[in-house]
Amino acid sequence: MRALLTYMILVSVFFSCKKGEKKENLPPDTFISVDKINLSGDDRLNSSVQLQWFGSDQDGYVQEYELSIDGGNEWFRTKSQDSLFIFSIESGSDTVDVEFRVRAIDNEDSVDPSPAALSIPIKNTAPSVLFKSDLMPQDTVFSVATISWEASDFDGNETIDRAFIKVNEGSWYPLDRKVSTISLVAIDPLGTGAQEAYVYTDVNAPLSESITGFRLEDTNRVYVKVEDIAGSESTIDTSEIFYVKNQKTDILVIAANPDGDAFYRANLDAVTTGYDYINYYTNAGQNQPKFWNITFNLMINLYDVLVIYTENSIFEDAQTKQDRLLLESAAPSLQSFFDSNGKLLCSAIFPNDFSSESSLFQTLPMDRLTEAAGGTAILGFDSLVNPQFSAYDTLQPSEFLTGLDPFYPTADAEAIYRADLEIVAPWTGPDIIAARRKPDGKVKQIFFSVEMHKLNGRQNAMRDLFDQIMNTDFNW
Structure with missing residues (x-):
C-alpha cells in the first residue's frame, strides 16, 4: 500500500511539470517618487519641475517607460527614470494642474495597466530683465548705439518668448528671445533730431523693420522688457541717459596718442575741409566702444x-x-572696412613684447617685424627718411628716436619710406617704416610704424605729405 501511494505521487509530479508549459507573464508596476503635492495659491510650484520614477517586475525586468503630461491621452517613451520638465501655461492664465502619468514596460513589452499618477499644481513666474550696465552706452556715443541686456526666468530661461526694446517715446520693438544685444544706426546718420534707426543684431545686415524714437545730436534713453510663453511681462528696465553724436563728414579721425594729437589735428585742419574726431585715449579709453566687432565696425x-x-x-x-x-581690438572691423573700399592712414608703434601672432599682421600692410633679439634701431637728428616714390617728400626726425619698429611689408604692399637707420648690434632687420596697399592702382592703406609727429624735422614736408595722402592718394 505504501509503495502504491509513492507511485501515485511521482506520477502526479511528472504530469504537473510537463515540458513546454509557459507561465503567464505578469505586468510591471510603476511608482513616482512623490505620491501627492498638496500646494495651492502662491505656494504652487513654478513651471520647471524635477520628477523621478521607477518600476519593478516580478518575473522579469523593466526596460523602459512611457510618460504622459495630459492625463494619458498622449504618451512618450523613455529609458530615463528622471527628468526636468518645463511645463507650459496657456497665455492669459498663470496657473495650471498638470496631470502627469508614467507606466513601466517590461522585457516582454508588457505595459503596466494602472500607470502611476501625480497631479502637479504649477504657477507661472514673471521673467526679469536688466541692462548690462558695464556694456551700455555711457555719456556720449558716436553715430552707433549698442544696447545689451540679460533676461532670466525662474521657470527656466526656455520659457522666455521674446524681448521688447523702446527708444525714448518710440514704439515697443519686438525681438527674438535669443537676441540680447542690438546696435542702432540712424537711417540718416548725417541728420539731427528724432528719426527711425536700423536695428542690427550683427554686422551683416539690419533687421527688416526699423525702430522709432532714436535721436541724433540729442539725449536718448532706452527701455527693455521681456515676455514669457504665458504672456507675463517683466518689469521694465530703464537705461541711463546717453548722448548720440551724428556723422558730419566722410572722414573719421580716431585719436589715441596724446603726445601727437595737436600735430595730427593741425595737419588735417590744413588739408581737409573738416572731419569727425573721437579721442579713444582720454579718461582711460572711456570713448572706446564696448563692442568693437559690432559698434566700431558699423x-x-x-x-x-x-x-x-x-x-x-x-x-x-x-x-x-x-x-x-x-x-x-579694431583689426576685424578694419578688415571689413577695407573690404568695403574704405581708406586708412595709420601711424602706430608697438610694445617690446609684441606678439608675432597678432591679428594686426596681414590686416595692416605689415607681414612681420624683425625677429632679432637684443640691440636696437636708431634714427638720429641728421638721419633721413627716404621716399620710394617722387610724390612723397623726404622726411627727417624732429627728435632722437630709438627702439624703432621697421617691418617687412606684406606681399601685396609696397614700401613708401625707408629710413637711414643706425644699428646697435645684434639688431638686424629691414629699414622700411612705411608701406601702402594699392590694389587696382588705387591707394587704400598707408601705414607708418613710426609716430608721424616725430618725423616733423623738415619744414612743410609733413604738411605736404598729409596733402598728398588725403587729397591725391585717397581722392578716388
Missing part, C-alpha cells in the same frame, strides 16, 4: 576715410576682458 563703415594714430598703450576690452592694443 561706425567706421559710415565713412570713406579713416585716420588712426596710436601709441603702444594696452587697454582692457570691455566685452572680452582681454588686455590688448587698441588696434588689435
Whole structure:
C-alpha cells in the first residue's frame, strides 16, 4: 500500500511539470517618487519641475517607460527614470494642474495597466530683465548705439518668448528671445533730431523693420522688457541717459596718442575741409566702444576715410576682458572696412613684447617685424627718411628716436619710406617704416610704424605729405 501511494505521487509530479508549459507573464508596476503635492495659491510650484520614477517586475525586468503630461491621452517613451520638465501655461492664465502619468514596460513589452499618477499644481513666474550696465552706452556715443541686456526666468530661461526694446517715446520693438544685444544706426546718420534707426543684431545686415524714437545730436534713453510663453511681462528696465553724436563728414579721425594729437589735428585742419574726431585715449579709453566687432565696425563703415594714430598703450576690452592694443581690438572691423573700399592712414608703434601672432599682421600692410633679439634701431637728428616714390617728400626726425619698429611689408604692399637707420648690434632687420596697399592702382592703406609727429624735422614736408595722402592718394 505504501509503495502504491509513492507511485501515485511521482506520477502526479511528472504530469504537473510537463515540458513546454509557459507561465503567464505578469505586468510591471510603476511608482513616482512623490505620491501627492498638496500646494495651492502662491505656494504652487513654478513651471520647471524635477520628477523621478521607477518600476519593478516580478518575473522579469523593466526596460523602459512611457510618460504622459495630459492625463494619458498622449504618451512618450523613455529609458530615463528622471527628468526636468518645463511645463507650459496657456497665455492669459498663470496657473495650471498638470496631470502627469508614467507606466513601466517590461522585457516582454508588457505595459503596466494602472500607470502611476501625480497631479502637479504649477504657477507661472514673471521673467526679469536688466541692462548690462558695464556694456551700455555711457555719456556720449558716436553715430552707433549698442544696447545689451540679460533676461532670466525662474521657470527656466526656455520659457522666455521674446524681448521688447523702446527708444525714448518710440514704439515697443519686438525681438527674438535669443537676441540680447542690438546696435542702432540712424537711417540718416548725417541728420539731427528724432528719426527711425536700423536695428542690427550683427554686422551683416539690419533687421527688416526699423525702430522709432532714436535721436541724433540729442539725449536718448532706452527701455527693455521681456515676455514669457504665458504672456507675463517683466518689469521694465530703464537705461541711463546717453548722448548720440551724428556723422558730419566722410572722414573719421580716431585719436589715441596724446603726445601727437595737436600735430595730427593741425595737419588735417590744413588739408581737409573738416572731419569727425573721437579721442579713444582720454579718461582711460572711456570713448572706446564696448563692442568693437559690432559698434566700431558699423561706425567706421559710415565713412570713406579713416585716420588712426596710436601709441603702444594696452587697454582692457570691455566685452572680452582681454588686455590688448587698441588696434588689435579694431583689426576685424578694419578688415571689413577695407573690404568695403574704405581708406586708412595709420601711424602706430608697438610694445617690446609684441606678439608675432597678432591679428594686426596681414590686416595692416605689415607681414612681420624683425625677429632679432637684443640691440636696437636708431634714427638720429641728421638721419633721413627716404621716399620710394617722387610724390612723397623726404622726411627727417624732429627728435632722437630709438627702439624703432621697421617691418617687412606684406606681399601685396609696397614700401613708401625707408629710413637711414643706425644699428646697435645684434639688431638686424629691414629699414622700411612705411608701406601702402594699392590694389587696382588705387591707394587704400598707408601705414607708418613710426609716430608721424616725430618725423616733423623738415619744414612743410609733413604738411605736404598729409596733402598728398588725403587729397591725391585717397581722392578716388
